[in-house]
Amino acid sequence: MCAIHQPNLFPRLSTLAKLYAADRWIVLDDVQFARRDYQHRARLASLRDPRARQWLSLSTHLPRGRSTLILEARLTEPHRCRRRVAALVRQHYGRSHHWHAVQEALEPVLDRFRMTDRTADITEVSVLALLSSLGWRGEVLRSSALPARDGRSQRLADLAAATGSTVYLCGTGGIRYLEVEPFTEHRIAVVPFRTPAVAPVWQFAREVSALWALASIGPGSLAEALRSVAAAQQEAVPGAE
Numbered sequence: 001m002c003a004i005h006q007p008n009l010f011p012r013l014s015t016l017a018k019l020y021a022a023d024r025w026i027v028l029d030d031v032q033f034a035r036r037d038y039q040h041r042a043r044l045a046s047l048r049d050p051r052a053r054q055w056l057s058l059s060t061h062l063p064r065g066r067s068t069l070i071l072e073a074r075l076t077e078p079h080r081c082r083r084r085v086a087a088l089v090r091q092h093y094g095r096s097h098h099w100h101a102v103q104e105a106l107e108p109v110l111d112r113f114r115m116t117d118r119t120a121d122i123t124e125v126s127v128l129a130l131l132s133s134l135g136w137r138g139e140v141l142r143s144s145a146l147p148a149r150d151g152r153s154q155r156l157a158d159l160a161a162a163t164g165s166t167v168y169l170c171g172t173g174g175i176r177y178l179e180v181e182p183f184t185e186h187r188i189a190v191v192p193f194r195t196p197a198v199a200p201v202w203q204f205a206r207e208v209s210a211l212w213a214l215a216s217i218g219p220g221s222l223a224e225a226l227r228s229v230a231a232a233q234q235e236a237v238p239g240a241e
Helices: 013-021 078-093 099-112 119-133 152-162 181-185 210-236
Strands: 002-005 024-027 041-045 053-057 139-142 167-170 189-192
Touching: 002 013, 002 152, 013 119, 013 210, 024 119, 041 078, 041 210, 053 078, 078 099, 078 210, 099 119, 099 210, 119 210, 152 167, 152 181, 189 210
Parallel strands: 002 024, 002 167, 024 139, 167 189
Antiparallel strands: 041 053
């Protein structure tokens, strides 16, 4: 089962859960960078009141303007970005009983600032740090290194096929425009991904960074919640018992 998604800075819980449920994450890094998306920013929520939020953004330069691809975007002030990330994450979650878990997910990101000025490198590491802290051991590939034809749905189907995937896990946003035919040609099943709506941890899953959930309930409880969602997705696969 694969999920295809852009690298997001400390992604929302809904995005993290989709990747966690997949065996393979294809990092969609060769599509157009969108400043109004989550490719270089995260919405941090207050521990006490998750409706109180603040943007954490990486100052990013687009060398080719609006045509710049995600993999081409560059940090304009890496050292300043690093300080801001460290300060804001600690400001929001430093008093959490689970701060050690947040810190463990934060450290690889801060370390990467010393090695690169590529925005996508930082954001990809932020996703993997969260996934790893919750026990995910899947495979990671990048779309820029895989063959695929043009056309939104055709391209996604080709990427899934190129990795040997037989199931494509599709988020709620993508399912609205997805054409199933290209997947059918590759004999790939399309399974819609949905998160629970009842448990408190999922209430803000599509709005704020998963850091809030990690700091609120801790890595053990969060991993358990994600495993439950992943198991439900496995049951939704055609032919699954």
